[in-house]
Amino acid sequence: MKTPKRIQPLVEEGLVDDVVRQLMSGKEATVYVVRCADELRCAKVYKEAQQRNFRQSTAYQEGRKVKNSRDARARGRGTRYGRRIQEEAWQNAEVGALYRLAAAGVRVPRPHICFEGVLLMELVTNAAGDAAPRLSDVEINETTALEIHAALLDQVVLMLCAGVIHGDLSEYNILLGVDGPVIIDLPQAVDAAGNSSAAEMFERDVGNLAAYFGRFAPQLLVSEYGKEIWALYQAGLLVPGVKLCGRFAADERPADPDAVLREIALARKEQREEAALRLVEQA
Numbered sequence: 339m340k341t342p343k344r345i346q347p348l349v350e351e352g353l354v355d356d357v358v359r360q361l362m363s364g365k366e367a368t369v370y371v372v373r374c375a376d377e378l379r380c381a382k383v384y385k386e387a388q389q390r391n392f393r394q395s396t397a398y399q400e401g402r403k404v405k406n407s408r409d410a411r412a413r414g415r416g417t418r419y420g421r422r423i424q425e426e427a428w429q430n431a432e433v434g435a436l437y438r439l440a441a442a443g444v445r446v447p448r449p450h451i452c453f454e455g456v457l458l459m460e461l462v463t464n465a466a467g468d469a470a471p472r473l474s475d476v477e478i479n480e481t482t483a484l485e486i487h488a489a490l491l492d493q494v495v496l497m498l499c500a501g502v503i504h505g506d507l508s509e510y511n512i513l514l515g516v517d518g519p520v521i522i523d524l525p526q527a528v529d530a531a532g533n534s535s536a537a538e539m540f541e542r543d544v545g546n547l548a549a550y551f552g553r554f555a556p557q558l559l560v561s562e563y564g565k566e567i568w569a570l571y572q573a574g575l576l577v578p579g580v581k582l583c584g585r586f587a588a589d590e591r592p593a594d595p596d597a598v599l600r601e602i603a604l605a606r607k608e609q610r611e612e613a614a615l616r617l618v619e620q621a
Contacts, residue, residue, distance in 0.1 A: 339359055340357075341356070341357050342368075342370065344456055345370065345381055348372075348381065348453055351453065355372075355373045355374060355375065356372070357371075357372050357381070358371040358372060358373055358378065361380065361469055362472075364510070364523070366384065366385060366523060366525060367383055368383045368385070369381070369382050374458070378461045379450065379460060381458055382458075383455070384429055384455050384456070384525075429452060429457065430452070431525050432457065432523075432525040433449055435502055435524040436448075436459070437449060438500055438501075439500055442497070442500035444493055444496045444521065445515070445517070445519065445521060446520060446524070447461075447462055447522060462515045463515065463516060464514065464515065464516055465516045470513040470515045470516070471514055472510060472511075472514075473486070473514055473550075478554055480555045483551045484555050486514075487548075487558060490521075490547055491567075494507070494540075494544060494547075494567070495578060498530055498540065498567065498568075498576060499577065499578055501530045502529070503527065503529075503536055503539050503543065505528050505539050506526050506543075507521070507544075507546055507547065508547075508550065509546075542564075544563050544564030544567065545564055548564075558584075562584060566582055566584065566585065566586045567580075569586065
């Protein structure tokens with residue numbers, strides 16, 4: 339097929355040899371299958387902000403690092419430079435999340451390079467070697483639904499252990515690859531520890547999975563995996579492969595302000611003792 343204008347720079351740089359076909363078009367980007375030497379890969383061409391349906395809510399941008407104060411100020415303005423900085427940050431968020439999650443063992447497409455607003459990454463395939471279908475396009479039964487749901491819970495736990503929340507997880511951004519479900523589309527990913535809406539976003543992601551798979555396995559509709567996993571995360575008890583039950587009992591015990599004050603006093607005492615010890619060592 340004719341090379342799209344946005345991919346032409348990658349061809350000129352020798353990163354892409356030719357474009358095979360369009361794979362899919364969504365609210366964030368259009369994805370093409372491209373040939374790179376002897377390998378087929380994906381080229382994700384991000385749409386311009388005015389063409390997207392998904393809005394860059396400030397809730398998603400909270401906690402993201404900005405290169406310098408000038409760029410931070412520019413992002414809050416409507417100038418051309420400010421919009422460009424915002425677009426770069428939106429795209430870089432996905433690239434950063436992919437590298438971070440791949441290193442943590444999460445099933446995501448392996449990224450190669452992001453060049454001129456085009457993300458070049460692994461082509462996820464099925465058992466036949468064809469491009470893997472989206473979960474929303476596959477017919478499943480109750481047994482398969484429970485298996486895939488369990489596999490995805492393992493993945494979201496791995497993601498949270500790595501400090502990342504998808505933020506828009508659904509059946510439309512999950513591929514069924516040869517080795518199991520693969521999570522895609524992460525430009526809105528947020529840092530679990532640096533975003534005040536992290537708990538809400540995480541529970542929504544997990545709730546979306548329960549709602550979809552609950553069509554085939556109704557018992558999932560009453561599960562509370564999102565709250566259960568988040569409670570383990572907050573308590574510092576979340577680890578990959580943790581056994582989950584899908585139930586959650588909120589702690590309704592009244593707060594003990596005296597206990598909190600005792601902990602603060604103890605922490606301050608330890609700090610003073612450490613500081614005194616350092617002074618002795620330096621003397």
